[in-house]
Amino acid sequence: MTDSPRTGPPRLVDVAEVAGVSMKTVSNVINGVDKASAATRARVLSAIDEVGYQPNLSARNLARGRAGGIALVVPSLELPYFASLAGQVIEAAETRGWMVLIHQTGGDPAKERAALEGNVARRIDGLIVSSQTTGPDELAARTDTTPLVMLGNRTFDPGTPHVDIDNLEAGRMAVRHLVAGGCRRLAMIGASDLHAPAPRTHGYLEGLAEHGLPVRPELLRGITRNTGDEGERVVEELLRHDTDPPDGIVAITDWVAQGVLRAVQRHGLRVPDDVAVIGFDDIPYARTFYPSLTSIAPDRHQVAAQAVSLLDRLVSRTPLGADDVQVHAPLRLVVRESTRPTASPSG
Template identity: 75%
Template sequence: MTDRPHTGPPRMADVATVAGVSMKTVSNVINGVDKVSAPTRQRVLSAIDEIGYLPNLSARNLARGRAGVIALVVPGLELPYFASLAGKVVEAAERRGWLVLIHQTGGDAATERAALEGNFAQRIDGLIVSSQTTGPEELAARASTVPLVMLGNRAFDPGTPHVDIDNHGAGKMAVQHLVAGGCRRIAMIGASSLLAPAPRTQGFLEALQEHGLPLRPDLLRQIPENTGDAGESATEDLLECVDELPDGIVAITDWVAQGVMRALLRHEVRIPQDVAVIGFDDIPYARTYYPSLTSIAPDRRQVAARALDVLDRLISHPSDRVEDVEARAPLRLLVRESTRTPS
């Protein structure tokens, strides 16, 4: 490599000089054009690192005919899981030179449909949507051509790009952990209807069956929303209605689990000695609550990274036919004070 002749802020011309290539080659490397050989690409990248060149992302997006902005659509940032997920999406998007417009729907169907059509004041290149109401019919009726990636465990057509966690496996994992700790009467706060159980509830039910435990409808409680207040209210109802306490409770989210634990402690039920509690999501509060909450943690960083990988592919290759694009982020069990040590 040659010496850099310019003493001001690093320019593309300086990268070309240091790497011994043309400015066109530098541009091709920055913009991901495939026709640059691997050794040349490495020389350019090394030169960029050496002189500290920062590409003009706005100019690069303009040259590509892009806005450099994507939208993340979520039910609400007051929900800890989505607040944390949004942070991971912003971090991952920054590494690609994208800005993220965050839009809250409140779970309203009309607002979600408007978001699916890309109805924003600012032009966007793509959409990542976590929806509470969108299904195959709404997606089939979508007129917008803005690239779209769906998040969550709702049912979508095979051709809909989709990133999810294994909610079915998460439900099974929760029961398996409680059973390993000696629980035999296991309740679920936030269970879905038994007529059409959602994946997390389905996994819960299957795990009960696999361990030879009876299905107890009196130990299942649906809730109107995934909040601590709803979890506390449902647990209060459970405690009033059953003759014998459950010895384990699966809460549909960590926030719900905190309401569950509050109700138990108010009734002087010891956690985990009398009732063990496990949640989902591993929100930050789960670690600081007392007792600290055992939780099944989705890898939000991977959810964000995989959603952006799929979206980048859709944006970069709009003419490609996309089929069966479904990515699944990993889970892990984080054992804390709210459950018993497996026997």
């Protein structure tokens, strides 16, 4: 007489039987406890796939003393870069059994400070924050002990883990590409204060110096918001009052570059023949702009993966090394129609 087939979802014991290991070993593999050999781990993972076992994440997190969720704090999901980044963070967090609560601040300093102090809608294990206003002073004043990883093009407290691209090199890369295409009078839209330049502006200035080009203060224009409308407004003003227009424009983001392209063409200038334009972030819409936009592209997958990995180590109280405090994800130049190509267009 044989047992009748068991009904209901696969259990941990079913995985253990198929893999030929104990339930404790299966549990260790599922929870990432580094006790099983590579061969045993592979056997357990194969058995999980074979029986279709789905770990109970709520129970798993409870057993590990975790809430099972983290918060991603961004200025706005209306900005394509942050919408795309959020998707990458969600995917990376799922591999660790975390749900992601997304909190928008609109760039409001008070809302950013509130998020840093743990004022979010539910209990969480940690925070990943992309801030437009937070600096070393705000982080030093923070009293909340929720593990925190920062993102973004800013200078942070040296003890706070921070993931970003090398924005200094990104600024240099943008200038090098425009100069290689023949540009000599380069504007920057979204430039920061020259007395304390942010990394992308600093990189732009270093790029000019590398090629012996003068800094022309009239071509460095700040913006009040990271929007296409603001990029259009600033370039309209620049072209209306400048009798010697730039032949190359570095826009601080692709979203701003969209407005830059519109303003340039409204003034009867051709892109890239009269004015070449380059942006940053390689947002999903960059290839659909007219002309399509050359951009410095961050590896968003790596930004998200590194941030979630660092947060997991903080939550697990795993000590971080000196190289873990500021992590740079890869970046690359994606050449499209808005610049004079020095290589075959990509993207």
